Amino acid sequence: MKTVKSFALAAPLALVALAPAAAQEFSKELIEKGRYLATASDCVACHTNHDGGKPMAGGLSMVSPVGTIMSTNITPSKQFGIGNYSQAQFADAVRKGVRGDGANLYPAMPYVSYSNMTDEDIHALYAYFMQGVEPVDEKAPETKLPFPMNIRVSMMGWSLLFRPNEVHKDDPIQSDEWNRGKYLAEGAAHCSTCHTPRGVFMQEQKSLNLTGGQVGAWYAPDITNDKVHGIGSWSKEDLVTYLKTGKLENRAQAAGSMAEAISYSFQHLTDADLNAIATYVHSVPSANAGQASGVTRFDKGSAGNDMAAFRGKDYTDGLRGDHAGAQIFAANCASCHGYNAQGTKDGYYPSLFHNAATAGDNSINVIAAILNGVDRHTEAGHVFMPPFGDQVNAVVQLNNVEVASLSNYLLAQYGNDKLTVTTEDVQVIREGGPKSNIVQLARIGMGAAAIAALLLAVGFVWYRARRKARLARAA
Ligand code: HEC
Ligand code: HEC
Ligand code: HEC
Structure with a gap:
């Protein structure tokens, strides 16, 4: 065949x-x-x-x-x-x-x-x-x-x-729009390169298409139509807005490699093509049989803060105590995101509850956002949050203990309170994300296939390289 x-x-x-x-x-x-x-x-x-x-x-x-x-x-x-x-x-x-x-x-x-x-x-x-x-x-x-x-x-x-050795062919059962969307999403726009988890040989696991994957320091979340874990609660228009501007108020904002993909590529696509992509992506089911039930990722958390607990106490004293996270938040984040993390009315500074970053199924993007910040250029304007983990350019640098305390505060107060962040988790993201297990395989001599697969890891790490280059430029 x-x-x-x-x-x-x-x-x-x-x-x-x-x-x-x-x-x-x-x-x-x-x-x-x-x-x-x-x-x-x-x-x-x-x-x-x-x-x-x-x-x-x-x-x-x-x-x-x-x-x-x-x-x-x-x-x-x-x-x-x-x-x-x-x-x-x-x-x-x-x-x-x-x-x-x-x-x-x-x-x-x-x-x-x-x-x-x-x-x-x-x-x-x-x-x-x-x-x-x-x-x-x-x-x-x-x-x-x-x-x-x-x-x-x-x-x-x-x-x-x-490598799939197959050129796209229209599925006659589906609409022209769906077919166009599939062609772009699976091909040129390569959503699955980032949003599909990888197997042992760094190949895309097609049976888990779009259920979420690690891309360097960031996590490309589940974008299947699952209502709880994926983006099944978004309308088609929501997805188009996000792909065009990098932001959907009270839900999600794009940083890292997604911000780059939007800046260079997606924002320049025609409305017809963005709608086609949204139509196709909206039809992709989660690999889990049946839809999960419960609150969507985007509806977690609410406004509030933990500041009464340490009011009047010395800032540095508290940094080792139970309220360290709240203190670090008040000192470094509240000026933009608001004391109750409610964000600003115009939405430029997002609320940190009802937010994909704090309410994800894992804590990677909370940590990545704190360490790497956000830098996105689109026709909708320049969006910038300073990085707090940058060794060279950061105005304020937070160490692993501080980032872990802060993340745990954000998760408990505003997002997925089932998650806990350790200082080791922070170090992994600081180093650009988990290393591929392929490295291990190649080390113990699994032969040419493993070595070959190892090379694919390159595709992921380049996002990091580009970010570094950008920071160096900004300096
Ligand atoms: C180069 C890697 C990459 C590519 C290509 C990519 N994404 Fe993403 N995407 C990400 C990352 C990383 C995030 C998380 C960004 C963040 O939270 O700041 C993300 C976030 C998203 C989100 C927000 C989901 C959420 O829960 O927060 C949507 C929706 C999305 N991408 C859709 C797409 C679609 C559709 C395509 C293809 C047209 C695509 N992405 C291509 C890396 C990528
Ligand atoms: C100078 C203003 C400013 C400060 C200070 C600031 N942020 Fe942000 N933050 C932003 C902006 C702007 C965005 C992105 C909005 C967008 O994408 O449209 C953002 C986005 C985020 C996101 C979502 C990122 C994503 O990829 O989804 C998180 C989480 C976050 N900030 C947490 C924090 C924390 C924690 C602190 C304190 C350490 C902090 N911010 C300090 C301006 C700021
Ligand atoms: C994610 C990064 C990335 C993207 C996107 C990308 N390329 Fe490449 N491309 C590379 C790298 C890296 C090499 C060199 C690989 C090597 O040396 O084995 C390469 C090699 C090539 C080559 C072989 C060049 C030669 O020297 O003989 C061609 C042709 C090419 N790319 C065309 C394209 C075109 C056309 C596109 C867009 C449709 C594209 N590439 C998009 C990373 C990329």
């Missing part, structure tokens, strides 16, 4: 490949279509060095447990970019993770998601990259991984096992 599919796919591409790139003149419409798809796929976010590099000229470093992977120059420069790529070679790079010279790409390039792209859309993307992107004749720094990770052929096995 699989071979038949790939043959069917190769035929139309082979035809286009016969014509050399330079001889073709692509229409303006086609190039524009390609530009839009490139935005939806967020190519520019990875293929640009955000410290003053030119768009698509590569050179963004993605730190991984095995070494640093550099993104490549994908401008049409013939010497340093992909100017000599035929369309078939381009298609193989984007959908199969195979470079022009036949070498395998590391899955830091998200070809697993892009593998669903239609030939038509690959054609438009190709037209854009050949004639809509400014060529940059600069060599991007090379990736140099230590042995054995430098053996690219090890990626072939991983790719055969875990």
Whole structure:
């Protein structure tokens, strides 16, 4: 079955490949279509060095447990970019993770998601990259991984096992809108890359699609239609608003890699496409049989504070006592979020109850928000909360004990009071999130498959690298 599919796919591409790139003149419409798809796929976010590099000229470093992977120059420069790529070679790079010279790409390039792209859309993307992107004749720094990770052929096995070898096909039972939404959400916009948990080999566990996954220091929550754990209580319009602005009042706000995905990509999508994505995402059931019952994540907690307990006492004295969390809150957070954590009327500073970050099924995003803050640029404006865990730029730095006390106060008072945060939990997030168990597997010598899978971890850690780069810039 699989071979038949790939043959069917190769035929139309082979035809286009016969014509050399330079001889073709692509229409303006086609190039524009390609530009839009490139935005939806967020190519520019990875293929640009955000410290003053030119768009698509590569050179963004993605730190991984095995070494640093550099993104490549994908401008049409013939010497340093992909100017000599035929369309078939381009298609193989984007959908199969195979470079022009036949070498395998590391899955830091998200070809697993892009593998669903239609030939038509690959054609438009190709037209854009050949004639809509400014060529940059600069060599991007090379990736140099230590042995054995430098053996690219090890990626072939991983790719055969875990890359879906199937271009999207419309499901005739579903509406056109749903099909368009699925195509974008599972492909270009790659929601599942972050929102689906990973298995032992860092592959997406498709049976748990969109039920939540760890992305570096942040947790991409359950976005299935489960009413309690997922976003089944949101309307379609709610989801569109969130994807456009990064915020849904009294429910959730986007920081970390979600803020970046919205800033670079989702906010620029058409309303029709955002509605399509919302229609599809709203149809994805949770892996748990039947809907959970109870209060939704977004309705937990209420206004109030614990300050009467320590009024009149010395601030530093209290820091070891039962009310340390409330004191740290009063000193560092209440000025923006309000003494009762009610936020501001205009909603710019959100309430910390009825808030996905404090009421999640785990405590990761409370800790991540305190340590990393929020920094989001959209057409709706610039949203900023200072990071309290930054060693270099933070105005106020909170140590692990303080962050744990504060988190426990927030959880108990405003959110999911069943959770407890330890100083170890804080340290893990401070270091950029849990390390993959693949690292362990590779260490005890599980062989090429494990090593190959380890490399996928790279795809996660780059979000961290980008954040660091941004902070360094801000300094
Ligand atoms: C999450 C980060 C990320 C995104 C998003 C991304 N890429 Fe990549 N891409 C990479 C990295 C990293 C490499 C180099 C991997 C390696 O060296 O094995 C790469 C390699 C490539 C290559 C091979 C280039 C060469 O040097 O021969 C092409 C072509 C490419 N990407 C195109 C695209 C296009 C088109 C898009 C958007 C549709 C895109 N990429 C989106 C990270 C990304
Ligand atoms: C690069 C990783 C990444 C991608 C891609 C991504 N997300 Fe997210 N998403 C996150 C993270 C991390 C959060 C948590 C942000 C926070 O709380 O500050 C999040 C939060 C959300 C939330 C809020 C949920 C809640 O309970 O707080 C929704 C809804 C959402 N994402 C939908 C989507 C959809 C739909 C897509 C695809 C169109 C998508 N995301 C793509 C990482 C990602
Ligand atoms: C200078 C003002 C300011 C201060 C001080 C501040 N915050 Fe925030 N906080 C914000 C803004 C702005 C947002 C994001 C609103 C948005 O995304 O639209 C935010 C968001 C959050 C979120 C949600 C993050 C997410 O990703 O969902 C949490 C949790 C939070 N703050 C907790 C705290 C805590 C705890 C403190 C004290 C250590 C604090 N804040 C101090 C302004 C502030």
